[in-house]
Amino acid sequence: MDTYKELLKGNKLWVQEKLRQDPKFFERLSKGQSPEVLWIGCSDSRVPANEITGTNPGDIFVHRNIANMVVHSDMNMLSVLDYAVSILKVKHVIVCGHYGCGGVKAAMTNEQYGLVDNWLRHIKDVYRLHQEELDSITDEEQRLNRFAELNVIEQVFDLSKTSIIQNAWRSRSLPMIHGWIYDVATGILQDLGVSLHSKSKLPSIYNVTGKVVAGLGV
Numbered sequence: 001m002d003t004y005k006e007l008l009k010g011n012k013l014w015v016q017e018k019l020r021q022d023p024k025f026f027e028r029l030s031k032g033q034s035p036e037v038l039w040i041g042c043s044d045s046r047v048p049a050n051e052i053t054g055t056n057p058g059d060i061f062v063h064r065n066i067a068n069m070v071v072h073s074d075m076n077m078l079s080v081l082d083y084a085v086s087i088l089k090v091k092h093v094i095v096c097g098h099y100g101c102g103g104v105k106a107a108m109t110n111e112q113y114g115l116v117d118n119w120l121r122h123i124k125d126v127y128r129l130h131q132e133e134l135d136s137i138t139d140e141e142q143r144l145n146r147f148a149e150l151n152v153i154e155q156v157f158d159l160s161k162t163s164i165i166q167n168a169w170r171s172r173s174l175p176m177i178h179g180w181i182y183d184v185a186t187g188i189l190q191d192l193g194v195s196l197h198s199k200s201k202l203p204s205i206y207n208v209t210g211k212v213v214a215g216l217g218v
């Protein structure tokens with residue numbers, strides 16, 4: 001019942017510890033932020049970006065949602081991405097998934113979960129794209145793990161399809177975009193080796209030119 005009081009108590013202790021290590025820590029942070037990394041991760045409480053990377057406030061700009069999705073009509077994600085890439089000029093964007101993801105697991109079933117089904121459908125699209133590979137994995141946990149990895153890989157591609165990323169690549173050849181997976185059972189982060197910093201691997205239909213055309217002609 002008093003969990004929220006524990007949080008406030010925890011905050012006081014944390015402030016004391018930070019000031020003990022570095023008396024100017026908060027004074028410096030109050031002057032502004034210049035993180036080099038945008039993190040797009042899962043809302044899962046076991047995957048906090050700063051803690052698992054051993055970083056501090058000010059180091060990582062963060063967006064989290066169920067199953068670390070890059071949905072191209074999600075204004076929240078797009079706003080975070082645009083601010084991080086166009087204003088903060090981050091050098092890296094990391095999509096980080098995790099094994100044992102509840103969202104990915106739910107998407108692999110045929111159950112109805114309610115409102116969230118509309119979100120999970122984007123993850124089901126990933127299954128459809130990789131159905132042959134995923135159906136061939138007989139062990140359910142292994143299939144789920146691979147599904148979580150493929151979901152990250154597809155979100156990296158989805159990032160590269162945005163005009164935000166393509167405009168940044170055109171003007172400054174950055175950010176690098178990466179796909180990582182986290183193992184909640186070991187605490188280890190793994191790079192899935194799908195980093196991109198150009199649209200060379202992207203099917204040409206997704207390329208956007210640098211010029212904005214007025215009107216859709218409808």
Ligand SMILES: [Zn+2]
Nearest residue numbers: 042044101102
């Ligand atoms: Zn998750």
